[in-house]
Amino acid sequence: MGTSNIRLFALQDSLSFGEAVGKAMAEPMQAHEERVFEDGERKIRPLVSVRGADVYVIQSLHGDPKASAHDKLCHLAFFLGALRESGASRLTAAIPYLCYARKDRRTKPRDPVTSRYVATILEAMGVDRVIGLDVHNVAAFENAFRCETVHLEMRKSFVERIIAWSRDDKAYDYVVVSPDVGGAKRAEAFRQSLEVRVKRPVSMAFLEKYRSGGVTSGEALVGDVAGKTVIVVDDLVSSGGTLARAAQGCKAAGAETVLAVATHGLFVGEASRILGEAPIERLFVSDSVPPFRLTAGAARDRLEVISAAPLFAEAIGRLHGGGSVSELLSS
Numbered sequence: 001m002g003t004s005n006i007r008l009f010a011l012q013d014s015l016s017f018g019e020a021v022g023k024a025m026a027e028p029m030q031a032h033e034e035r036v037f038e039d040g041e042r043k044i045r046p047l048v049s050v051r052g053a054d055v056y057v058i059q060s061l062h063g064d065p066k067a068s069a070h071d072k073l074c075h076l077a078f079f080l081g082a083l084r085e086s087g088a089s090r091l092t093a094a095i096p097y098l099c100y101a102r103k104d105r106r107t108k109p110r111d112p113v114t115s116r117y118v119a120t121i122l123e124a125m126g127v128d129r130v131i132g133l134d135v136h137n138v139a140a141f142e143n144a145f146r147c148e149t150v151h152l153e154m155r156k157s158f159v160e161r162i163i164a165w166s167r168d169d170k171a172y173d174y175v176v177v178s179p180d181v182g183g184a185k186r187a188e189a190f191r192q193s194l195e196v197r198v199k200r201p202v203s204m205a206f207l208e209k210y211r212s213g214g215v216t217s218g219e220a221l222v223g224d225v226a227g228k229t230v231i232v233v234d235d236l237v238s239s240g241g242t243l244a245r246a247a248q249g250c251k252a253a254g255a256e257t258v259l260a261v262a263t264h265g266l267f268v269g270e271a272s273r274i275l276g277e278a279p280i281e282r283l284f285v286s287d288s289v290p291p292f293r294l295t296a297g298a299a300r301d302r303l304e305v306i307s308a309a310p311l312f313a314e315a316i317g318r319l320h321g322g323g324s325v326s327e328l329l330s331s
Contacts, residue, residue: 005052005053005054005320006027006053006054006055006056006320007030007046007048007050007053007054007055007056007088008021008022008025008027008028008029008030008056008058008316009029009030009032009046009055009056009057009058009079009083010022010029010057010058010059011032011034011044011057011058011059011072011075011076011079012034013059013060013064013066013067013072013075014058014059014060014096015029017058017060017096017287017288017308017309018058020307020309020313021058021094021309021312021313021316022313023309024309024310024313024314025313025316025317030046030047030048030050031046031047031048032044032045032046032047032079033045033047034075042075042078044075044078044079044082045079045082045086046082046083046086049086049087050083050086050087050088051086051087051088051089052087052088052089053088053089053090054088054089054090054092054320055083055088055089055090055091055092056092056094056316056320057076057079057080057083057091057092057093057094058094058095058096058312059072059075059076059079059093059094059095060072060095060096060097060288060289061073061076061095061097061098061099062097062099062264062266062288062289063099064290064292065292069099069100072099073099073118073121076093076095076122077121077122077124077125078125080093080122080125080126080127081125081126084125084126084127090128090129091126091127091128091129092127092128092129092130092131092316092319093122093127093129093130093131094131094312094316095130095131095132095133096133096286096287096288096289096308096312097133097264097288097289098115098118098132098133098135098141099118100114100115100117100118101115101132101135101136101137101140101141102115102136103115104116104136104137104140104141104144105140115140115141115144116144118144119144119145119146122145123145123146123147127147128147128148129147129148129149129150129319130145130147130148130149130150131149131150131151131152131312131315131316131319132149132150132151132152133151133152133153133154133263133264133286133288133308133311133312134151134152134153134154134235134236134263134264134286134288135151135235136235136236138151150315150319150325152308152311152312152315152325152328152329153189153329154263154286154306154308154311155189155190155193155329156193156329157286157306157308157310157311158190158261158284158306159190159193159194159197160197161284161304161306162194162231162259162261162284163197163198165259165282165304166229172229173227173228173229174194174198174202174203174228174229174230174231175202175203175204175205175223175224175225175228175229175230175231175255176188176190176191176194176202176203176204176205176230176231176233177204177205177206177207177223177225177230177231177232177233177246177250178204178205178206178207178232178233178234179206179207179232179234179242179243179245179246180206180207180208180242181206181208183206183233183234183235184204184206186233186234186235187204187206187233188204190231190233190261191203191204194231203223203224203228204223205221205222205223205224205225205230205250206221206222206223207220207221207222207245207246207249208220208222221249221250221253225250225253225254225255226253226254226255227254227255227256228255228256229255229256229257229259230247230250230255230257230258230259231259231260231261232246232247232250232258232259232260232261232280233260233261233262234260234261234262235262235263235264236262236263236264236265236266237260237262237264237265237266237267237271237275237283237285238266238267238268238269238271239268239269239270239271239274240267240270240271240274240275240278240299241274243260243262243275243278243280243283244274244275244277244278244280246260247260247278247279247280248278248279251279257281258279258280258281259280259281259282259283259284260280260282260283260284261283261284261285262283262284262285263285263286263288263308264285264286264288264289265283265285265286265289265291265294265303265305266289266293267291267293267294267299268293271293271294271299272293272294272295272297272299272300273299274299275294275298275299275302276297276298276299277298280302281302282302282304283299283302283303283304284304284306285303285304285305285306286305286306286307286308287305287306287307287308287309288308291303291305311328314328315328
């Protein structure tokens with residue numbers, strides 16, 4: 001693109017993802033300083049002028065061995081504040097994984113609605129726009145922020161990869177499965193995209209799931225999966241229990257093959273063991289969270305990571321140029 005009015009930054013926590021976005025856009029990552037003092041405090045500042053510029057900061061807010069989600073949120077907020085005070089004309093936070101997106105409502109008395117507090121922090125730093133990727137609840141994401149929000153989806157990328165994986169897709173009788181009723185809308189959007197792509201009807205099913213106090217229950221499968229290639233669709237995989245239960249339920253109901261799709265691969269706790277024992281032939285995730293927690297073994301061997309960087313690059317390019325992001329997401 002080579003336009004002089006755009007500035008792309010990626011904090012050290014997400015530098016490799018940011019560089020991939022910049023490469024796809026033919027735009028360099030702009031220089032910045034991240035100085036860590038002896039007591040752990042940090043100073044982050046741009047090393048180039050941003051006055052009057054359209055500025056995009058890429059930072060994924062997942063915890064890792066080097067920094068917690070809280071650390072990364074703080075780093076992002078402080079850098080946004082520095083950019084705003086340095087005269088940025090428009091300031092956009094591009095967040096591949098948004099922390100606390102799942103805590104978007106009160107489920108117990110006096111519960112915090114933490115997703116709204118995250119929005120308040122970022123808005124206090126003067127952000128004009130936030131780009132999210134397959135957040136847990138799109139309506140809650142949009143309602144938490146008063147500034148502009150842009151929601152990106154990996155759906156089309158996953159559909160294309162599954163078609164390629166299937167080799168001769170005409171030989172596959174697909175059914176898209178939501179692992180719970182709450183994810184039915186997400187699964188239905190995936191089903192529609194897949195149906196458009198394969199040019200024939202694709203059915204849908206879902207499992208019941210109840211969660212309270214960290215305990216998950218529910219067994220019933222609604223829909224016909226017998227003899228079919230099942231695609232379990234979720235926004236993220238945490239411990240792997242939800243995907244494993246869905247895969248086991250579908251196999252018990254006669255599914256021939258089970259694939260799974262989840263944009264954000266957190267893989268916490270016993271995920272390596274749970275997913276390794278699950279009857280999932282292939283698990284597709286994005287690189288919004290690097291799969292550093294997944295140890296060598298069956299689960300890792302079945303994993304395929306599809307980059308979200310081209311999607312972010314295209315979205316940022318359209319936003320900067322005044323183009324349509326909705327067209328990018330349409331089936």
